[in-house]
Amino acid sequence: MTVESTAARTPRRSASTKSTAGKRTTARKGTGAAPGTDPQLVQLLTPEGERVKNAEYDKYVAAITPEELRGLYRDMVLTRRFDAEATALQRQGELGLWASLLGQEAAQIGSGRALRDDDYVFPTYREHGVAWCRGVDPTNLLGMFRGVNNGGWDPNGNNFHLYTIVIGSQTLHATGYAMGIAKDGADSAVIAYFGDGASSQGDVAESFTFSAVYNAPVVFFCQNNQWAISEPTEKQTRVPLYQRAQGFGFPGVRVDGNDVLACLAVTKWALERARLGEGPTLVEAYTYRMGAHTTSDDPSRYRGDEERLAWEAKDPILRLRRHLEASNHADEAFFAELETESETLGRRVREAVRAMPDPDHFAIFENVYADGHALVDEERAQFAAYQASFADGQGD
Amino acid sequence: MAAEKMALAKAINESLRRALESDPKVLVMGEDVGKLGGVFRVTDGLQKDFGESRVIDTPLAESGIVGTAIGLALRGYRPVVEIQFDGFVFPAYDQIVTQLAKMHARSLGKVKMPVVVRIPYGGGIGAVEHHSESPEALFAHVAGLKIVSPSNASDAYWMMQQAIQSDDPVIFFEPKRRYWDKGEVNPEAIPGPLHTARVVREGTDLTLAAYGPMVKTCLEVAGAAAEEGRNLEVLDLRSVSPIDFDAIQASVEKTRRLVVVHEAPVFFGSGAEIAARITERCFYHLEAPVLRVGGYHAPYPPARLEEEYLPGLDRVLDAVDRALAY
Ligand SMILES: Cc1ncc(C[n+]2csc(CCOP(=O)(O)OP(=O)(O)O)c2C)c(N)n1
Numbered sequence: 177m178t179v180e181s182t183a184a185r186t187p188r189r190s191a192s193t194k195s196t197a198g199k200r201t202t203a204r205k206g207t208g209a210a211p212g213t214d215p216q217l218v219q220l221l222t223p224e225g226e227r228v229k230n231a232e233y234d235k236y237v238a239a240i241t242p243e244e245l246r247g248l249y250r251d252m253v254l255t256r257r258f259d260a261e262a263t264a265l266q267r268q269g270e271l272g273l274w275a276s277l278l279g280q281e282a283a284q285i286g287s288g289r290a291l292r293d294d295d296y297v298f299p300t301y302r303e304h305g306v307a308w309c310r311g312v313d314p315t316n317l318l319g320m321f322r323g324v325n326n327g328g329w330d331p332n333g334n335n336f337h338l339y340t341i342v343i344g345s346q347t348l349h350a351t352g353y354a355m356g357i358a359k360d361g362a363d364s365a366v367i368a369y370f371g372d373g374a375s376s377q378g379d380v381a382e383s384f385t386f387s388a389v390y391n392a393p394v395v396f397f398c399q400n401n402q403w404a405i406s407e408p409t410e411k412q413t414r415v416p417l418y419q420r421a422q423g424f425g426f427p428g429v430r431v432d433g434n435d436v437l438a439c440l441a442v443t444k445w446a447l448e449r450a451r452l453g454e455g456p457t458l459v460e461a462y463t464y465r466m467g468a469h470t471t472s473d474d475p476s477r478y479r480g481d482e483e484r485l486a487w488e489a490k491d492p493i494l495r496l497r498r499h500l501e502a503s504n505h506a507d508e509a510f511f512a513e514l515e516t517e518s519e520t521l522g523r524r525v526r527e528a529v530r531a532m533p534d535p536d537h538f539a540i541f542e543n544v545y546a547d548g549h550a551l552v553d554e555e556r557a558q559f560a561a562y563q564a565s566f567a568d569g570q571g572d
Numbered sequence: 573m574a575a576e577k578m579a580l581a582k583a584i585n586e587s588l589r590r591a592l593e594s595d596p597k598v599l600v601m602g603e604d605v606g607k608l609g610g611v612f613r614v615t616d617g618l619q620k621d622f623g624e625s626r627v628i629d630t631p632l633a634e635s636g637i638v639g640t641a642i643g644l645a646l647r648g649y650r651p652v653v654e655i656q657f658d659g660f661v662f663p664a665y666d667q668i669v670t671q672l673a674k675m676h677a678r679s680l681g682k683v684k685m686p687v688v689v690r691i692p693y694g695g696g697i698g699a700v701e702h703h704s705e706s707p708e709a710l711f712a713h714v715a716g717l718k719i720v721s722p723s724n725a726s727d728a729y730w731m732m733q734q735a736i737q738s739d740d741p742v743i744f745f746e747p748k749r750r751y752w753d754k755g756e757v758n759p760e761a762i763p764g765p766l767h768t769a770r771v772v773r774e775g776t777d778l779t780l781a782a783y784g785p786m787v788k789t790c791l792e793v794a795g796a797a798a799e800e801g802r803n804l805e806v807l808d809l810r811s812v813s814p815i816d817f818d819a820i821q822a823s824v825e826k827t828r829r830l831v832v833v834h835e836a837p838v839f840f841g842s843g844a845e846i847a848a849r850i851t852e853r854c855f856y857h858l859e860a861p862v863l864r865v866g867g868y869h870a871p872y873p874p875a876r877l878e879e880e881y882l883p884g885l886d887r888v889l890d891a892v893d894r895a896l897a898y
Contacts (some may be wrong), residue, residue, distance in 0.1 A: 272698045272699065272700065272875050273699070273700055319874075320700055320701070320874065321700065322875075322876070323698060323700070323874045323875025323876045324874055324876050325874050326700075326701045326871065326873075326874050341659075341700060341701060341702050341703075342659065342660060342662075342663075342702055343632055343660075344632075373631075373632040374632060376631035376632045376633040376636065377632060377633050377634075377663065378633060378635050378636070378663065379663070404603075404632050405603070405604045405608065405611070406604045406606070406607050406608035406629070407603065407604060407606075407629050407631075407632070411629050411630075411631060412631045412632065413631075472611070473611075477607060477608050477609070478607040478608055534876045534877075535873075535874065535876055535877055537877065537880050539873070539877060540868060540870050540873045540877055540880060540881055541868065541870055544869065544870045544871065549869070551839060551869045552868075552869055552870065555868045555869055555870075559868070559880075562887070562890065565890075
């Protein structure tokens with residue numbers, strides 16, 4: 177048996193981060209860069225909750241009120257609570273699968289709250305926080321994970337498209353939708369979410385090409401959570417993802433994805449560009465998937481605990497809490513009230529899932545075509561006759 | 573390795589291991605095939621033992637995976653690529669259909685394409701959408717591709733060996749819901765040809781023809797029918813392109829009735845092809861029209877409806893009754 181190992185020749189995480197992310201600073205160590213130490217990382221709140229100045233992006237959050245800050249905090253807490261409840265429901269067998277957003281709350285709430293109602297969102301399958309910002313009832317998200325439908329909401333109801341499981345596909349839909357907005361002469365914008373892994377798909381590259389060529393008002397919001405199931409980001413790219421935009425002819429920026437203020441500011445900037453007819457932007461939210469890829473995944477096979485611990489210290493929720501407390505923008509009563517609200521949400525989600533009925537059998541044949549189809553009609557009739565044969569006691 | 577009972581997934585793992593050991597040109601490529609060992613653990617431990625240059629975690633790009641496998645094959649390698657789930661093969665469909673399938677013919681036979689595309693396929697595991705599809709007919713329609721699907725551990729082991737040794741591209745559909753079914757694997761045995769069907773249960777009253785995940789279902793059907801005094805023959809086709817029509821014909825000439833069972837939609841499916849050819853070949857032997865049992869002309873439904881959608885015992889038995897009623 178010839179056993180060949182090239183591990184030594186393959187760039188490791190830290191090595192490639194170093195070679196591609198510019199200057200290495202002393203505070204950066206181990207896997208993944210520590211936010212706050214990367215000169216290319218837009219950050220407005222340090223992990224300790226201190227507000228840092230940023231000449232370029234401060235203006236996008238300059239007018240933010242304490243109430244709005246508390247609102248962002250509330251969004252993140254409730255989203256995390258919803259997510260935890262869904263994970264628990266999966267463990268109890270109520271959901272077939274769950275893709276947790278744990279750790280990505282700031283990236284999703286920050287970007288989600290930057291949007292206007294008339295903007296349009298194209299998510300992947302993990303954007304529960306963005307859905308929350310769009311006013312999609314969180315229980316609606318659970319249907320496909322419970323296996324009662326393959327989508328489950330009207331995308332036009334909240335300008336929040338259906339979850340897309342095939343990696344990267346939706347970035348093209350987003351681009352096309354944005355092209356439509358431009359043709360209509362409207363000033364709405366589109367935001368497309370995708371992961372660091374998805375950035376390798378041809379569809380994503382093609383969406384970059386189309387959006388640049390047609391100057392489409394689309395913001396590509398890549399949540400680089402460091403992992404694509406078991407593959408670290410350096411299995412997808414040798415340059416920091418945000419830099420990719422340059423080659424397509426539009427700007428890219430890396431934002432601290434655990435900093436809700438920075439995500440809000442940078443997304444507002446990118447949306448403003450889109451509205452002004454300046455075309456697409458790539459935002460790379462540098463964050464971390466704290467949990468497993470999905471409930472089917474076992475991260476212990478490919479990553480150690482130290483990495484997670486390092487990122488826990490940069491927890492997006494904790495960070496804003498520290499800021500709120502230090503600036504006296506929130507008191508104990510606020511946090512206590514939120515805790516109660518969070519409990520209520522958890523209960524509501526639990527009850528809603530348990531009450532979710534199995535779909536009617538004939539749903540198989542519903543909406544296969546908008547205009548109908550003779551074959552579907554025929555098969556539905558056969559199916560009905562077959563079902564009836566059981567009811568009559570003739571089937572067995 | 574002595575003869576051993578093992579799960580179907582493990583049998584593929586052992587087969588890949590053997591291929592990697594015996595031929596330095598064999599490569600395993602795909603998403604998460606390395607450290608994780610694939611989402612189904614089919615490639616478990618291979619990267620540890622053969623290194624990252626033989627067992628390659630690829631970027632998340634199916635077109636890229638198949639496209640580069642074509643290039644590697646042009647350079648003399650024998651890539652075995654994994655598509656993580658059936659529904660994710662379509663980004664690679666262009667490369668498979670327009671390039672992989674046609675390279676040999678276009679080069680006037682000068683170029684060989686020994687690429688194996690492994691696809692865990694089919695339903696019955698309660699997954700979300702795009703994780704349960706049976707797209708074999710979409711590939712079978714394309715000349716230049718060979719398509720096989722094992723139904724048990726031994727075939728999984730041996731058919732994988734043969735697929736890797738084949739100089740033609742082979743789409744290797746792995747019945748994911750049978751991954752955990754155990755069977756005897758004898759690595760010393762001499763396997764039959766890759767594209768021959770096998771009678772897995774002899775019978776006289778009717779032939780059930782199936783492949784991959786539905787073979788087990790058909791054996792259960794035959795067991796249930798036996799209790800009602802029906803003696804069904806079960807044929808494991810093993811290969812969808814080419815199809816062993818001689819074996820089906822031989823069986824149908826004996827039983828005079830044929831029901832084809834697959835998970836994929838019936839409309840324009842492999843059952844349609846079998847029905848047409850067998851009707852032509854066995855017109856005067858048939859006592860009943862060839863019947864098909866499979867999926868509906870509808871998107872693969874959400875998990876809570878898949879039992880209705882997939883051919884199960886009752887639906888196949890119903891078809892058996894109908895065929896026998898002629
Ligand atoms: C075309 C396609 N290939 C493979 C998969 C299987 N798959 C689902 S999620 C995933 C990893 C995605 O990683 P990333 O894009 O970084 O997003 P994340 O899940 O980390 O948010 C893979 C390989 C898929 N859904 N679609």
